[in-house]
Amino acid sequence: MTGEPAWVTAVLDALAALCLVLGAFLTLSAGVGVLRFENVLARMHAVTKPQVLGLILLLLAVAARVRSWPVVAMLALVVAFQLVTSPVAAHMVGRAAYRTGKIRPEDLDVDELPHGDDENENAGGPSA
Amino acid sequence: MSPERWHRRLRRLTAHWPTLAVLAGVWVMLWGDLSWANVIGGLVVAALAVVLFPLPPVASSGTLRPWPFLRLVAYFVVEVFVASFQVAWLALRPGPAPRGGVVAVRLRNPDDLVLTVTAEITSLVPGSVVIEAQRRSGALFLHVLDLEGAGGAERVRQQTLELEERVLRALGGATLLAHADRTRGED
Numbered sequence: 001m002t003g004e005p006a007w008v009t010a011v012l013d014a015l016a017a018l019c020l021v022l023g024a025f026l027t028l029s030a031g032v033g034v035l036r037f038e039n040v041l042a043r044m045h046a047v048t049k050p051q052v053l054g055l056i057l058l059l060l061a062v063a064a065r066v067r068s069w070p071v072v073a074m075l076a077l078v079v080a081f082q083l084v085t086s087p088v089a090a091h092m093v094g095r096a097a098y099r100t101g102k103i104r105p106e107d108l109d110v111d112e113l114p115h116g117d118d119e120n121e122n123a124g125g126p127s128a
Numbered sequence: 129m130s131p132e133r134w135h136r137r138l139r140r141l142t143a144h145w146p147t148l149a150v151l152a153g154v155w156v157m158l159w160g161d162l163s164w165a166n167v168i169g170g171l172v173v174a175a176l177a178v179v180l181f182p183l184p185p186v187a188s189s190g191t192l193r194p195w196p197f198l199r200l201v202a203y204f205v206v207e208v209f210v211a212s213f214q215v216a217w218l219a220l221r222p223g224p225a226p227r228g229g230v231v232a233v234r235l236r237n238p239d240d241l242v243l244t245v246t247a248e249i250t251s252l253v254p255g256s257v258v259i260e261a262q263r264r265s266g267a268l269f270l271h272v273l274d275l276e277g278a279g280g281a282e283r284v285r286q287q288t289l290e291l292e293e294r295v296l297r298a299l300g301g302a303t304l305l306a307h308a309d310r311t312r313g314e315d
Contacts, residue, residue: 026212033219041271042228044257045215052252053212070160077157087251087258094259094271098230110229110281113260113269 016064023057026050039107040097044090052086137179148174196297207253214254226274231281233288235266242300246292
């Protein structure tokens with residue numbers, strides 16, 4: 001882009017740099033979390049929160065650096081779908097792990113989910 | 129497929145015009161260029177998607193209240209930052225991983241839209257990931273990563289109900305809101 005004043009370029013570039021560093025840090029810590037946490041459910045925390053925000057910050061950095069509307073629109077779509085799909089994905093993985101008995105009871109201090117409850121059968125289904 | 133069925137599906141197009149608009153908008157954004165060809169192409173693809181892949185209707189009386197909605201969004205942005213750095217710290221800090229647990233929260237308003245949005249946001253705000261949702265009873269089952277740090281099961285329940293309240297204020301229909309006010313009086 002040529003038409004913008006120098007200080008705008010400087011501010012946006014600084015913003016992009018900051019977002020890149022923060023995003024990279026969060027993405028790294030999400031990876032570390034997936035390795036270090038003890039069970040599937042705990043790992044789902046790492047893949048939803050820091051991972052999503054890390055990606056958003058990285059895309060924000062790209063948007064601030066590239067500064068073209070078609071690119072911003074595309075990145076906004078990625079962010080929107082990421083926010084909508086990643087909790088659902090974590091829900092599905094966690095639910096599958098729980099139902100197939102991959103979670104050891106000793107991993108949970110509290111467990112209020114009723115076991116062998118029929119109501120769970122179509123909990124995620126379209127209609128009762 | 130019988131002609132009546134096709135007819136019903138085509139009628140769906142007029143009822144689903146917001147879906148068509150959103151899908152066409154996504155199409156234009158993906159092409160990255162606002163031109164007549166893209167808008168018309170997007171509408172055609174959206175119409176095909178709506179006719180060929182019908183979705184069950186959402187049982188909800190949702191509306192959108194701009195001011196509470198903006199407040200919900202602002203709250204969400206702040207919480208996502210807090211949550212991400214919290215999990216990042218729990219992942220990177222030395223020592224053993226925190227002890228977690230599964231907490232049941234029964235939402236006061238088992239409305240599809242409110243339940244869905246609350247569950248989605250719950251997974252991204254501090255402390256919790258939804259692992260099971262019961263549509264009929266409106267109950268969510270959350271896995272809490274650091275039960276002690278989150279202040280115990282009771283605190284998590286309370287926070288989730290607060291979040292539900294925010295979602296309700298932003299998106300819930302008028303009757304739903306009145307119902308919520310009534311039930312809160314009884315609590």
